[in-house]
């Protein structure tokens with residue numbers, strides 16, 4: 001595999017009975033790229049992402065993630081990726097520090113490494129004053145930033161973010177995106193689904209799924225040119241709403 005291609009997908013398909021939830025999608029994502037994965041509700045994003053993170057076997061097609069084949073090496077994929085969603089966050093009844101220690105353990109980090117990482121992470125996020133507080137007592141935006149950092153504890157090549165900023169205000173979302181940029185600058189590939197079109201503008205490239213197919217894929221700038229509109233919201237409306 002070309003080392004710069006962290007995701008390689010060819011004609012990937014998932015059928016539920018006669019229904020193609022994901023219908024022959026083909027794309028590649030490079031190292032350090034922020035790849036936006038957009039589509040209206042029911043377009044097939046979650047189904048596609050589940051195949052890429054190794055928890056759902058495709059019906060047909062090919063896909064490699066972090067160098068591993070989704071058909072034959074799904075377990076290796078799980079160990080080598082980060083994952084964060086709005087729904088799966090941290091444990092509310094553990095403190096900030098305890099969550100880091102807990103997830104560090106799950107990811108197989110040594111005690112020494114967990115200690116180092118937790119100090120760096122708490123300092124980077126400016127969480128010193130709340131390190132011993134229960135995560136449940138923190139505002140949602142802080143939880144999401146912490147959850148993102150925790151998903152990177154084991155230095156994965158790629159992190160999958162499933163609507164990571166749902167429900168928080170635009171300023172907090174912007175701060176969250178600063179963390180995404182930082183991870184990408186350090187070489188982590190970011191695969192992100194979102195319903196916020198301002199966030200689509202922040203991606204290096206964006207794909208838009210409609211009824212199981214990728215109907216458009218390019219940089220936000222080129223997509224706006226192609227559809228002759230001046231924002232991603234209008235690109236999305238033209239495609240996803242017909």
Ligand SMILES: Nc1ncnc2c1ncn2[C@@H]1O[C@H](COP(=O)(O)OP(=O)(O)OP(=O)(O)O)[C@@H](O)[C@H]1O
Pocket residue numbers: 016021039040041042043044045046047048
């Ligand atoms: N296990 C399943 N069995 C049958 N149909 C399914 C199953 N999972 C998903 N689908 C269908 O596949 C289609 C795509 O669903 P999917 O959840 O992937 O969409 P999505 O783009 O992630 O939507 P959302 O933004 O609402 O999460 C939908 O029509 C859904 O009803």
